[in-house]
Amino acid sequence: MGITGPEGGEPVRVGVAITDVCSGLYLYSSVLAALYQRTKTGVGQHIDVSMLLTQLSVLVNISSNYLNSGIIAKPRGSSHPSIVPYQGFKTANGYVVVAANNDFQFRDLAEAVGWPWLASNPMFATNELRVENRSELVKHLTERFQEEPTDYWVEKSKHYSFCSFPS
Numbered sequence: 001m002g003i004t005g006p007e008g009g010e011p012v013r014v015g016v017a018i019t020d021v022c023s024g025l026y027l028y029s030s031v032l033a034a035l036y037q038r039t040k041t042g043v044g045q046h047i048d049v050s051m052l053l054t055q056l057s058v059l060v061n062i063s064s065n066y067l068n069s070g071i072i073a074k075p076r077g078s079s080h081p082s083i084v085p086y087q088g089f090k091t092a093n094g095y096v097v098v099a100a101n102n103d104f105q106f107r108d109l110a111e112a113v114g115w116p117w118l119a120s121n122p123m124f125a126t127n128e129l130r131v132e133n134r135s136e137l138v139k140h141l142t143e144r145f146q147e148e149p150t151d152y153w154v155e156k157s158k159h160y161s162f163c164s165f166p167s
Contacts, residue, residue, distance in 0.1 A: 003062060005075040012075070023054040078167075084130035084137060085109070088167050089145035095167040096145060096153045103127060108160040113144045 005012035027049045034045035056063060065071045065081075073081075078097065080086035085106075086099040100106040103126055110119035118124055118140060123133040130137055145153060150166045157164035 003073045091150040094150040099163040105162040
């Protein structure tokens with residue numbers, strides 16, 4: 001729970017029992033492999049699925065950041081630590097989650113919101129710069145997304161390369 005919830009806020013439980021679900025998926029694939037092995041060799045297998053190891057595998061980005069660079073993850077709300085924008089935004093009547101995973105998608109997003117100047121602004125030219133200038137960019141996008149309802153933004157995004165969905 002130390003990585004979920006709003007930035008600076010209290011920890012929040014993940015909405016589903018993710019470790020249980022993923023452990024079940026690992027078990028499922030292990031059973032299939034064991035059945036295949038039995039078909040080929042006639043020999044059964046012992047299956048052991050560790051929930052701790054499942055949790056570690058699910059947190060691969062968090063753990064690798066820590067192991068490789070000593071970065072301790074913290075809650076970020078709905079935002080992504082290394083892709084900007086990739087988060088939820090308040091709209092006129094709810095929320096929309098927007099993900100511009102690369103520079104091309106960001107240019108599309110800037111065009112879709114009617115602010116192409118965002119993409120030509122040197123502060124936001126690359127994802128690395130958008131991460132660096134996150135608060136400034138998010139401030140602009142938050143302002144714009146609040147001007148229209150969620151359905152407007154979801155429908156608009158269908159004509160562009162970035163991802164969006166209601167939340």
